[in-house]
Amino acid sequence: MRRLLASEFLKLRRKMIWFLIVLGPAGVIALQAVNYGLRFDYLMKNYAGDPWGYLIKNVSMLLIPALLMGMTIISSMIATLEHHTNAWKQTIALPVSRTKLYLGKFAVTTMLLLVSTVLVLAGTVALGLIFGFELQALPWDTLLIALYGAFIGALPYLAVQIWLAVTLNNQAIPLTVGISGLVLSMLMINGSSSKNWLPWKWPYLALLEPVFPVAAGLAASAVLYLLGSLHFARKDVG
Amino acid sequence: MTDLVIETKGLTKTLGGRNVVDKLDLRIKRGDIYGFLGPNGAGKTTTIKMLLGLARPSSGQVRLFGRSIRKERVALLRKVGSLVEYPSYYGHLNAKENLETIRLLLPGVRRSRIDEVLSIVRLTKDAQRQVKGYSLGMKQRLGIAAALLGEPELLILDEPTNGLDPSGIIEIRELIRSMPGQYGMTVLVSSHLLTEVGQMATEVGIVSKGKLVFQDRLEVLKGRSRQQIHIRLNDQQRAFNLLHAHGFKAELTDGRLYVPKADDQRIASVVRMLVQQGIEISRVEEEGDTLESVFLHMTGGEGGL
Numbered sequence: 025m026r027r028l029l030a031s032e033f034l035k036l037r038r039k040m041i042w043f044l045i046v047l048g049p050a051g052v053i054a055l056q057a058v059n060y061g062l063r064f065d066y067l068m069k070n071y072a073g074d075p076w077g078y079l080i081k082n083v084s085m086l087l088i089p090a091l092l093m094g095m096t097i098i099s100s101m102i103a104t105l106e107h108h109t110n111a112w113k114q115t116i117a118l119p120v121s122r123t124k125l126y127l128g129k130f131a132v133t134t135m136l137l138l139v140s141t142v143l144v145l146a147g148t149v150a151l152g153l154i155f156g157f158e159l160q161a162l163p164w165d166t167l168l169i170a171l172y173g174a175f176i177g178a179l180p181y182l183a184v185q186i187w188l189a190v191t192l193n194n195q196a197i198p199l200t201v202g203i204s205g206l207v208l209s210m211l212m213i214n215g216s217s218s219k220n221w222l223p224w225k226w227p228y229l230a231l232l233e234p235v236f237p238v239a240a241g242l243a244a245s246a247v248l249y250l251l252g253s254l255h256f257a258r259k260d261v262g
Numbered sequence: 263m264t265d266l267v268i269e270t271k272g273l274t275k276t277l278g279g280r281n282v283v284d285k286l287d288l289r290i291k292r293g294d295i296y297g298f299l300g301p302n303g304a305g306k307t308t309t310i311k312m313l314l315g316l317a318r319p320s321s322g323q324v325r326l327f328g329r330s331i332r333k334e335r336v337a338l339l340r341k342v343g344s345l346v347e348y349p350s351y352y353g354h355l356n357a358k359e360n361l362e363t364i365r366l367l368l369p370g371v372r373r374s375r376i377d378e379v380l381s382i383v384r385l386t387k388d389a390q391r392q393v394k395g396y397s398l399g400m401k402q403r404l405g406i407a408a409a410l411l412g413e414p415e416l417l418i419l420d421e422p423t424n425g426l427d428p429s430g431i432i433e434i435r436e437l438i439r440s441m442p443g444q445y446g447m448t449v450l451v452s453s454h455l456l457t458e459v460g461q462m463a464t465e466v467g468i469v470s471k472g473k474l475v476f477q478d479r480l481e482v483l484k485g486r487s488r489q490q491i492h493i494r495l496n497d498q499q500r501a502f503n504l505l506h507a508h509g510f511k512a513e514l515t516d517g518r519l520y521v522p523k524a525d526d527q528r529i530a531s532v533v534r535m536l537v538q539q540g541i542e543i544s545r546v547e548e549e550g551d552t553l554e555s556v557f558l559h560m561t562g563g564e565g566g567l
């Protein structure tokens with residue numbers, strides 16, 4: 025597995041992917057900096073009781089759409105590396121099981137996106153400190169749940185994107201599905217809580233009540249991942 | 263147990279309701295250079311994909327080194343190097359990086375092997391350039407280098423001379439020819455051109471419309487090519503009658519006179535007799551069924567050269 029990952033990361037050399045992995049978090053943090061910069065006094069007065077909590081909420085509202093977008097784009101870029109010259113027929117003819125290759129694609133995408141969330145985490149803390157919030161008052165649990173609860177809540181979405189991107193030559197399909205999902209999830213942010221079973225709401229639920237979205241996210245992504253992997257393992261290579 | 267490196271039994275692939283590969287029984291022995299021939303769309307690539315486990319047979323089975331590819335794909339593929347259809351590569355990486363992505367997935371291959379295979383296909387000079395800037399022939403060489411990387415016991419090359427210039431074709435042909443002797447490899451090489459395969463293969467399999475229409479040693483195929491002697495002279499009809507009267511076989515088609523190919527002495531006596539009878543002979547030449555026309559005949563005339 026280590027060599028498989030080394031091979032996958034080598035394929036990313038000189039690609040835009042690393043740039044996007046940094047650009048996304050930078051965008052999220054920069055927008056929050058602008059948000060606070062424009063109305064700093066007003067926000068500070070209204071949320072004086074819990075400045076960190078409010079900052080975390082603001083960051084996560086931007087992070088989630090950016091994360092869904094990232095999952096769509098990065099998984100498609102990772103798959104395009106192989107589709108482009110139909111390198112699948114070369115890779116799959118190597119002595120590696122297909123389920124392992126599938127795991128490799130999933131793992132690389134997940135690791136890249138985790139790098140992005142770590143950058144967002146660091147950026148959020150830095151932003152708070154710049155604003156003069158007290159480090160001792162930082163609610164680490166809230167911050168971690170907001171970021172990684174959302175990440176786990178979005179894993180089923182990633183499992184579907186990887187499956188579509190890897191098994192279809194035409195990347196217009198995973199991109200369309202991914203962006204539609206993103207729009208759908210944004211429309212649902214303020215929907216009634218009776219619709220919480222809808223997977224598109226899960227990433228946003230983490231901030232309010234993490235147990236359900238984390239459990240549901242893990243279960244649903246495991247099932248979707250296995251189905252995708254099984255399909256990939258049985259599929260003929262074009 | 264015979265020493266069959268590739269054996270298929272009733273190998274069939276149905277695509278779009280048609281058997282594009284139809285009950286193929288391939289037998290390729292250790293050390294063979296097996297020329298896998300057929301016109302466009304005969305089913306060569308589809309067959310090769312099934313040999314490598316890239317596609318599943320609709321029915322029938324594939325055995326490599328006597329073991330089932332379905333059950334032991336990963337272990338068997340370690341001993342196989344392949345290039346299917348056109349070459350695959352990562353354009354943004356250079357040749358060394360491309361080969362490294364593959365080497366990482368081949369257990370037990372040293373890093374220095376990358377330089378070795380690059381020099382075998384003469385890409386050392388361009389090894390640090392991004393592959394998207396390569397010519398088609400250079401990409402093809404890189405694909406062959408990738409196939410050789412794991413020092414395979416079985417090399418499967420699907421139209422490896424595609425896109426190569428004449429000197430490149432000769433180079434690759436020589437390389438393939440040296441494989442069994444130098445590295446103990448068995449090679450399966452597909453092509454549409456019998457003349458090309460005829461210069462390197464020891465065994466030949468011909469497919470047409472998914473069916474195997476010939477499989478044997480190259481010499482057997484060469485034996486089937488019916489050579490004739492064409493004699494150009496001033497009076498075909500009289501010569502024809504004379505030949506028959508003297509007990510020689512002859513044939514008159516489209517105003518051209520043919521006698522069957524025979525040893526020099528017999529042809530000499532045909533010529534002497536005709537000249538003595540006052541016939542003026544201007545040309546005596548070998549003609550007729552070349553390997554290529556045998557091939558065209560077997561594959562129903564369509565496709566080929």
Ligand SMILES: Nc1ncnc2c1ncn2[C@@H]1O[C@H](COP(=O)(O)OP(=O)(O)OP(=O)(O)O)[C@@H](O)[C@H]1O
Pocket residue numbers: 277278282300301302303304305306307308309454
């Ligand atoms: N996915 C598919 N669906 C339907 N028919 C297919 C499919 N893939 C291939 N075929 C058909 O299968 C036949 C065999 O194709 P294949 O690529 O194996 O031929 P080939 O012998 O390699 O030809 P070439 O010399 O042109 O490379 C062709 O008639 C092709 O149209």
Ligand SMILES: [Mg+2]
Pocket residue numbers: 306307308347420
């Ligand atoms: Mg082909």
